[in-house]
């Protein structure tokens with residue numbers, strides 16, 4: 423077992439990916455302290471995870487230094503040491519950049535980025551005394567490529583990735599490794615609660631070359647690897663778990679927005695021509711907000727290659743092709 427004899431903290435482990443990470447750590451022989459903000463799901467997760475090994479739980483908000491210090495103290499008291507910290511807790515809210523409220527901006531940054539900072543700083547001080555430790559932070563492919571409608575989330579995850587690299591450099595002398603895991607689309611309660619329909623999920627996953635969404639266990643496996651001694655010479659890096667995004671692709675378009683914004687803003691068609699995938703979306707001429715009524719068809723490509731004239735002709739069959747696309751095809 424890869425984490426035999428180690429003890430770990432997993433934040434936001436009441437459900438979703440965090441719960442899967444805690445389960446994987448337990449299956450790999452670790453003793454695990456889980457925490458979450460939601461009392462009900464924390465209790466249910468504690469009960470469920472107890473079947474897999476020695477688990478403790480604490481109701482903790484990762485944005486509070488006091489609460490995080492309490493959490494670390496409880497873990498140290500229960501297990502004697504803290505070998506692994508998995509910073510998983512996070513939220514995401516979909517809203518166009520021009521409509522992000524201060525409250526949503528601050529909440530997203532506080533939980534996704536400041537929470538990682540606080541937990542890491544408190545636990546790393548403990549790890550320094552032990553002269554060993556592994557911290558694995560939850561990033562996202564959104565922190566690498568970005569995605570419309572998620573400026574605050576993307577910024578927080580980009581912050582996590584660079585915080586990880588900086589911590590890795592500064593903590594290396596203390597034999598503490600720090601890495602991040604960057605998942606793509608993983609189907610969890612978070613996604614379902616956002617109102618994604620089965621059709622939207624199908625469309626979204628059709629953009630992933632492996633042609634399916636990721637499973638929480640697949641992210642948990644990456645966390646277990648980076649937390650284990652098998653990754654003993656790996657620090658300051660991000661491990662992408664996303665079923666591949668092709669080079670040159672833009673960020674995925676959020677299919678959830680039509681649900682939230684009444685279809686004014688979002689993907690309308692996805693078509694394949696000459697083995698290339700085209701996203702055809704309706705968007706505002708002036709700005710991508712729900713208030714705008716002026717619409718046009720805009721073409722997006724997920725491949726960096728230029729579409730062939732034949733592809734353009736095929737596209738012409740069902741809608742008007744923008745002049746930009748036509749000239750791109752001719753010159754290509």
Ligand SMILES: NC(=O)c1ccc[n+]([C@@H]2O[C@H](COP(=O)([O-])OP(=O)(O)OC[C@H]3O[C@@H](n4cnc5c(N)ncnc54)[C@H](O)[C@@H]3O)[C@@H](O)[C@H]2O)c1
Pocket residue numbers: 433434435436437438439440457458459460463482483484485510511512513514533537560561562563604605606607608609610611612613
């Ligand atoms: N699901 C995906 O497709 C995906 C992709 C990339 C990254 N991620 C990241 O993975 C992590 C988990 O996502 P998920 O899909 O399992 O979400 P989820 O909502 O199912 O789980 C997140 C958990 O974090 C808890 N939490 C929220 N705020 C907290 C706080 N202040 N203190 C303590 N706990 C708190 C929630 O109560 C919840 O139990 C997040 O950081 C998310 O950004 C998810």
